[in-house]
Amino acid sequence: MSPRKSAAEARRTRERIVERGVAIASVEGLEGLTIGRLATDLGMSKAGILGHFGTKETLQLATLDEASAVFLRVVWQPAAHETPGLPRLRAVCEAWITYLEHEREIFPGGCLFTTASVEFDARGGRVRDAVARLHRLWRRRLVGELRLAVTAGDLPSGTDPEQVAYELVGLYLALNQAIQLFADPLAPDRTRRALDRLLAQA
Amino acid sequence: MSPRKSAAEARRTRERIVERGVAIASVEGLEGLTIGRLATDLGMSKAGILGHFGTKETLQLATLDEASAVFLRVVWQPAAHETPGLPRLRAVCEAWITYLEHEREIFPGGCLFTTASVEFDARGGRVRDAVARLHRLWRRRLVGELRLAVTAGDLPSGTDPEQVAYELVGLYLALNQAIQLFADPLAPDRTRRALDRLLAQA
DNA sequence: CCTACCGATCGGTAGG
DNA sequence: CCTACCGATCGGTAGG
Numbered sequence: 001m002s003p004r005k006s007a008a009e010a011r012r013t014r015e016r017i018v019e020r021g022v023a024i025a026s027v028e029g030l031e032g033l034t035i036g037r038l039a040t041d042l043g044m045s046k047a048g049i050l051g052h053f054g055t056k057e058t059l060q061l062a063t064l065d066e067a068s069a070v071f072l073r074v075v076w077q078p079a080a081h082e083t084p085g086l087p088r089l090r091a092v093c094e095a096w097i098t099y100l101e102h103e104r105e106i107f108p109g110g111c112l113f114t115t116a117s118v119e120f121d122a123r124g125g126r127v128r129d130a131v132a133r134l135h136r137l138w139r140r141r142l143v144g145e146l147r148l149a150v151t152a153g154d155l156p157s158g159t160d161p162e163q164v165a166y167e168l169v170g171l172y173l174a175l176n177q178a179i180q181l182f183a184d185p186l187a188p189d190r191t192r193r194a195l196d197r198l199l200a201q202a
Numbered sequence: 203m204s205p206r207k208s209a210a211e212a213r214r215t216r217e218r219i220v221e222r223g224v225a226i227a228s229v230e231g232l233e234g235l236t237i238g239r240l241a242t243d244l245g246m247s248k249a250g251i252l253g254h255f256g257t258k259e260t261l262q263l264a265t266l267d268e269a270s271a272v273f274l275r276v277v278w279q280p281a282a283h284e285t286p287g288l289p290r291l292r293a294v295c296e297a298w299i300t301y302l303e304h305e306r307e308i309f310p311g312g313c314l315f316t317t318a319s320v321e322f323d324a325r326g327g328r329v330r331d332a333v334a335r336l337h338r339l340w341r342r343r344l345v346g347e348l349r350l351a352v353t354a355g356d357l358p359s360g361t362d363p364e365q366v367a368y369e370l371v372g373l374y375l376a377l378n379q380a381i382q383l384f385a386d387p388l389a390p391d392r393t394r395r396a397l398d399r400l401l402a403q404a
Numbered sequence: 405c406c407t408a409c410c411g412a413t414c415g416g417t418a419g420g
Numbered sequence: 421c422c423t424a425c426c427g428a429t430c431g432g433t434a435g436g
Contacts (some may be wrong), residue, residue, distance in 0.1 A: 013421090027324040032233070035415065047417085048421050056415060109324030118320040121382035122229040122311030132383050166376055166392045173379065174372030180323035181334050190368045215405085237431065249433085250405050258431060406436080413430070420422080 014052045016042060021063040022070070027109030029119045030060045030127060060127045067112040068134050074099045076141070086154035086199065089145040093168070093195055097188050100175050110180040113138075114173060139165055155199070167198055216254045216264075218244060223265040224272070229311030231321045232262045232329060262329045269314040270336050276301045278343070288356035288401065291347040295370070295397055299390050302377050312382040315340075316375060341367055357401070369400055 020041055025033040035056060039046045053059040079091035100111060109115065117135060120128040146161035155164075171194050178187030222243055227235040237258060241248045255261040281293035302313060311317065319337060322330040348363035357366075373396050380389030 010421090029231070029321065034413080036413065045422055046415085047423080050416070051421070054416095110320075115320050117379055117383055118312075118317050119231065121379065135379075135383060163392055163395060166380070166389070167373070167396050169379070170372035170374075170376030170396075171369070172372075173375035174368055177319055177323065177337075177371070177375065178368070181319055181337060187368070190365055193365060194369050194372075212405090236429080238429065247406055248431085249407080252432070253405070256432095408434090410433075411431100414428080415426105417426075418424090 010052075017049055017052060017059075018062050018066045021059065022066050022106060022112060023108055025060075025063050025067075025109075026107040026112045026115060030063065030112075030116050031119065033060065033063065035059070057126060061130055064112070064116065064127070064130050064134065067107075067116075070103075070106055071099070071111075071113065071138070074103060084148045085145065085152040086149040089142075089149055090199070092142075092145065093199075094192075096172060097175065097191055100172065100179055101188055110176050114176045139169065142168060164198060168195075171195065171198075212254075219251055219254060219261075220264050220268045223261065224268050224308060224314060225310055227262075227265050227269075227311075228309040228314045228317060232265065232314075232318050233321065235262065235265065237261070259328060263332055266314070266318065266329070266332050266336065269309075269318075272305075272308055273301070273313075273315065273340070276305060286350045287347065287354040288351040291344075291351055292401070294344075294347065295401075296394075298374060299377065299393055302374065302381055303390055312378050316378045341371065344370060366400060370397075373397065373400075 017038060020038060021033055024037060024041070028037075035046045035049050038044075038049050042049070049059075050056075053062060075092060075095045078095050079088050082088035082091045103111075113131070113134060116127075116131045120131050142165040143161045146155070146159070146164050149155045150157060150159050150161065171191050175187050175191045178184040178190075219240060222240060223235055226239060226243070230239075237248045237251050240246075240251050244251070251261075252258075255264060277294060277297045280297050281290050284290035284293045305313075315333070315336060318329075318333045322333050344367040345363045348357065348361070348366050351357045352359060352361050352363065373393050377389050377393045380386040380392075
């Protein structure tokens, strides 16, 4: 029926699948992301979906990769031009709040990393490993930025970057919960207040 | 085959189902908790399981209730005899750490409330409502205890109990992630350090 | 509490 | 990229 597509068209189809996959998984989780649901949403056959990935696990890994690219683009890249250290960290933290508040088109069910973290934290397998790896990656970035801030003298020399990064992550987990579960409009400002305290006297 | 059981026996069977359900759901989530899996684990038929609840949704609600009872028993009750206010709050916070660290028999996949919160935060329905209600309940308890601490003069009079409770919840979300996803042995002490700072100068 | 069943959906494959 | 399948499992029901 449908003629064989060019490589460029196939790539574009793959992108559409992954984009839709991120949206579904942010609501239903990476296990709740089913090939049949994707096929229905995109007007394709299940075999057409699966042809691009081979297995569901590979589809899940591709979906995680795309979520990672979105996070990089929305949270870290807009801050890239800021002065390294505290100014850049502050810009990242503010973009992170905006991301959790407004990125509803890409992640209608909230940050996919948070969802995937809890979903796979008690399992084994390649998806779990990828989730843990990505969380470590973003954590290391935060720690690196905090170290720069200490070196620059923007934070007290006694500051423990790992400790501050740990507390920062907690604030964003709380923010994701406040937005998704409680639809609490005060949560972004609560997060800013906590950030100010944390980064002023770390 | 099996003779009709007495009401007491039926109640005991129901307890066994719910207990096992909590363990499964803490790993697989409340949607991943299937009637077939429960039946296999307990050596029963699916109809035997379902007879106690009628629908999967009712089973999920019963499982949440049991998890709530466990949390009350392990985190709040041991602190009940402490002086209301900061001393009791401190005892709760320490028991909460122990709970996330060691309650592996009851919750092999970590705190069921955290799992369920993320799993249902983008959905509708009665299970989601129950999850939100329970989170609000525990949050209110924290706020109440913080208010007592302010009244007693154990925390500065300018303290915002809602703000501190928000940050406390974030710390425990971070702790659950650190234990479950990273198996980080430093996380309990990181949590204690953050707590000390938070409750010393709130 | 059981056996025996239902339609729907799951991930995945064969073949084109 | 499709149609047409596969065996397994899902929640749930009938009847005892």
